[in-house]
Amino acid sequence: DTGVSQDPRHKITKRGQNVTFRCDPISEHNRLYWYRQTLGQGPEFLTYFQNEAQLEKSRLLSDRFSAERPKGSFSTLEIQRTEQGDSAMYLCASSLAGGTAIYTGELFFGEGSRLTVL
Amino acid sequence: AQSVTQLGSHVSVSEGALVLLRCNYSSSVPPYLFWYVQYPNQGLQLLLKYTSAATLVKGINGFEAEFKKSETSFHLTKPSAHMSDAAEYFCAVSENSGGYQKVTFGIGTKLQVIP
Numbered sequence: 001d002t003g004v005s006q007d008p009r010h011k012i013t014k015r016g017q018n019v020t021f022r023c024d025p026i027s028e029h030n031r032l033y034w035y036r037q038t039l040g041q042g043p044e045f046l047t048y049f050q051n052e053a054q055l056e057k058s059r060l061l062s063d064r065f066s067a068e069r070p071k072g073s074f075s076t077l078e079i080q081r082t083e084q085g086d087s088a089m090y091l092c093a094s095s096l097a098g099g100t101a102i103y104t105g106e107l108f109f110g111e112g113s114r115l116t117v118l
Numbered sequence: 119a120q121s122v123t124q125l126g127s128h129v130s131v132s133e134g135a136l137v138l139l140r141c142n143y144s145s146s147v148p149p150y151l152f153w154y155v156q157y158p159n160q161g162l163q164l165l166l167k168y169t170s171a172a173t174l175v176k177g178i179n180g181f182e183a184e185f186k187k188s189e190t191s192f193h194l195t196k197p198s199a200h201m202s203d204a205a206e207y208f209c210a211v212s213e214n215s216g217g218y219q220k221v222t223f224g225i226g227t228k229l230q231v232i233p
Contacts, residue, residue: 042223104150104169105212105219109161
């Protein structure tokens with residue numbers, strides 16, 4: 001039984017480079033979320049998928065950010081032309097549509113991908 | 119719009135002492151409320167949740183929280199702190215937004231346990 005997994009756990013890059021993070025949700029979960037967490041803050045919502053459809057995006061998700069979930073399973077979050085302000089922990093979470101979890105908002109988180117932009 | 123306020127970004131307690139982490143929420147509808155714990159360089163783990171059943175909710179690791187509608191509070195407590203409780207704790211509220219439960223987190227409270 002595996003939980004939500006994220007890769008890579010740590011990424012150090014130079015300003016202007018592109019980076020991509022991958023998230024594999026719990027296998028039966030059809031909802032997937034990306035959050036960003038900066039130092040001293042709680043997680044902030046970025047975007048949400050139900051199956052392969054991206055249903056909501058936060059205004060925090062600038063044009064340099066793109067997320068996909070092509071087959072409704074794993075998801076990728078790409079950041080183009082990284083800036084120092086993009087340094088953060090990027091958290092992926094999943095949930096199940098059906099049962100009690102979806103009616104409450106309980107989320108199952110991965111361990112996060114920490115990005116450092118030099 | 120929903121929001122969460124956590125009073126005290128840092129709390130220190132002695133080992134064996136009572137832990138009290140405060141959370142107040144704002145929501146236009148009856149909310150679902152959560153406490154999550156985060157250890158260094160890890161993701162968030164659910165401690166407990168309030169889903170409109172019992173107002174006193176028991177969670178893992180001996181933590182519990184009480185939903186008080188009149189005070190719009192959902193404070194987290196533990197009778198006796200253990201060294202392993204040192205972590206960051208996040209209160210969260212969710213409400214329906216366009217067909218899914220949108221979750222909003224507080225800024226977190228870092229708990230230090232002093233031996």
